[in-house]
Amino acid sequence: MTDATLDDATVLAADPDWWRQAAVYQIYPRSFADANGDGIGDLRGITSRIPYLVELGVDAVWLSPFYPSALADGGYDVDDYRDVDPKIGTLAEFDEMIAALHAAGIRLIADIVPNHSSNRHEWFREALASPRGSAARERYIFRDGEGPDGTEPPSDWQSIFGGSAWEPVGDGQFYLHLFAPEQPDLNWANREVRDDFLRTLRFWSDRGVDGFRVDVAHALAKDLTYPLRSHAELEATKLSTDGSHPLWDREELDEIYAEWRAVFDEYDPPRIAVAEAWVAPTRRHRYAAPTSLGQAFNFDLLRANFDAAEFHEIVDRNMAFAAESGSSNTWVFSNHDVVRHATRYGLPDDHTFEYDLGKAWLLSGGVSPVVDAARGLRRARAATLFLLALPGSAYLYQGEELGLAEVPEIPDSERQDPSFFRNAGVEVGRDGCRVPLPWIADAPSFGFGPAGSDASHLPQPAWIASYAVSAQESDPTSTLSMYRRALALRHELQGAEKLAWISLEEGAGGADAAADVLAFQRPTGWTVVTNFGTTPFVLPAGLAGLDVILSSASDAAAGEAAVPAPAAIPPETTLWLR
Template structure:
């Protein structure tokens, strides 16, 4: 019996390849330096040609953009930076014409401080109904001058800000992102309306930001080991009061009922950084999320033993509740895998970013490993998530000057953590002007590194051996053999790490020496030996 049984005829979200679009950096139609919805619509045919099944858009809602749109001031409108609701509708229509599903980001843990709910709360004062939308508390000390507890912000500094009347409000992220109070039934009603608004406009699902943070322990007690974990948690220790609270599951069950009431396969994916995976499986029980991001796999880096453990744990945990595993190597919050695999970067460095004063990655070595990692990942059964630009082999921009920095992490830590700007740089489409086809004016909200010109899409299109061509071939093979719906079993856990999915075997050489293997090679992440029988190190083969 294989470690994972095939699930034939599965819903799209169980087996699809889903492509994350970071709207401000994807394509700019009006030339103002900021990506927009019209730009996305104009480039959707390129994504259809890539061979993906769905797109997921990071936030495009009205926002003061203190955290690149993850500070939402109106959940049912489009920020003028990105266009209009009509532009959104046109994008959805074009995506569906191209047989692409559309998922959008939902940010329920916090709103912008400029949202009307928060502005009303400030005006209404302590004890009001309006303040109950958020976590307002009196401070400690003789005059309430100390924060209500010891919570820390994920972006650095305390997780509390004091307002003029003396009360404090909680924000696990930036001070411009006050946390919503999900114990308030009115907050739940508001978000159910938001879900229905976008489902009525035709979206096929939601990626839910920070769902494990939404519920807070009653009374908002201190973090029990803040000196060790800071704003986070330590796997195996007790749950901090701001993470993983049981009451959150009731919210997701209500949302699931709403999605299930709509025609077609609507889906929710949770950005649930919950470990171990047996615990995360509680978030994907049959009546909650359809899937969650697999951060265990992303955090494994490209270490053979960590990878084996992550895959084994994934199938054991998610199969136990009938949910699909998901696989992801990149997103808008971590170093791109080309740069990550070209340096000795752990999880903390990956999300804090690499700046010009840090040791620089070897992007040549990193690209070789990244291509192999992608080929290995796309053969795994379940859903695969891709982040815009990885199909071009883009590295992080690790030398962005301070004057161009945008990430609030940089400012809240006085530059000690450079933040995530390096993985959010606008895409190069055609070699040429200063933004390489991101638009026609050359303007860009973040500058591209010099290396992006040669990596532009037009320089890789239809070229044997290019990273773009590798992705297209791998995604075509994935559909041809229905690998997303397939089975999984290890063939070898040695340095020539390999697994079987139906008729396909995928092998990655983790050793320092070439490996001799037999079988018909369909795809190779790097050129093989002259006689085609040797697999170089840091290279993957697909065999049939």
């Protein structure tokens, strides 16, 4: 692997707007790099791969949960919000990692999980040991059981992972868990809960964390006045636009996040935050407002088909949103909760792809489709170059720069995702996008662990070797080379957060031929053309006279020298022109 030279004297500029057009790389720590050979990725493993991140060209790392956890939900069940899981490191190693990232010019965004703790958190253990009505139980959401003997749950609500959202504790009360039973929901109407999280924000900010990704940001405030609505009523109104849903996107969140913003603004530059908020698009601005978290994930492209009209409408809508909110757009195709987009784009066109509050499942109705891997990767490369050219920030998920596909062939006995165990046979779960990365094609654990170690907390299939960094880094046409070149050009070319669409009808076959093609220009003169169709598209004269500086086509991905634009753009291809 090529080592990038790190300048230890590099100091990150105190730029309060660094996030607006940043390329942010998500690291799922347990699957990124394992320094000690126990099969679990760790902080020292991340530190050892900082030269790779430098060469890739990212501006920031988003680190998924690294806190002490029983891993009932991949680390999103947090035992202690102000410590590091001993299985992946120590606070001292965290400090070393963030210092090395900063020295390399890379900022760090930490995942924070405020909706629920784990059931091993000291507060929850205290709650279970305390009587009804105690202050300890008031930090969570406990309610009396229903029915003649109090053994029925307070409502028929279902958790996101399946099964009842209420868990009995043996004394006639139940606690609410919108996710797994090991993830009891915190009571954000409780002042002690609010104050403790403000301490947590300061704890990590004081250690140099540059920002926070806020898990399930739309769920903290809840209205649990009786009578509780039915599960069917909740499902019918979960994307309400008036803040009236009892569990999601309530108005009280404005006050909670205003307090967070006050903490962020204590620092120079201010700490940033991005909300994971699965809400109606018209409600997203509440989280992205400068008085709130400041940025909110836009999952619209992630949910879209590979279709020119859909992409066009999504970009227009979100550009208007950014102008209205004063925030910047957040573009994303893959993350730890969804099927990798190189696989999604290879699904049959008539396949139903299921989403629910951040989870995307490869199975639909229990049917496993045949994936066209070549087509999926071709479309993924084209879509990625389209995304990386858009104004706003780009959130990338570890392994997508390798074109990594979803891993479906995980034995049931080795799966870890709670959604699989609570909905087996219906949802395959998210383990397939969390398989440890391949670094070296011919090494044990494909270089995920140190030399000689073949341990891997999720099984890696043999075919993953062809995606390894070592198999791609010297190939100028590889997906890794395309990402590196694209991110370097992105830094060079992006200017104001604006774009202008280019009409392609004249001289290119008319409206019918142009329906599958999108073209836009950034203020720096950077022009992007994407053919979403299955046939070549003849470029109009104005574009044919430009030079290609990058192409998603696998035979011409990363050339350093510009070449004249072809007469026609191939199917399912993006060109960057100048």
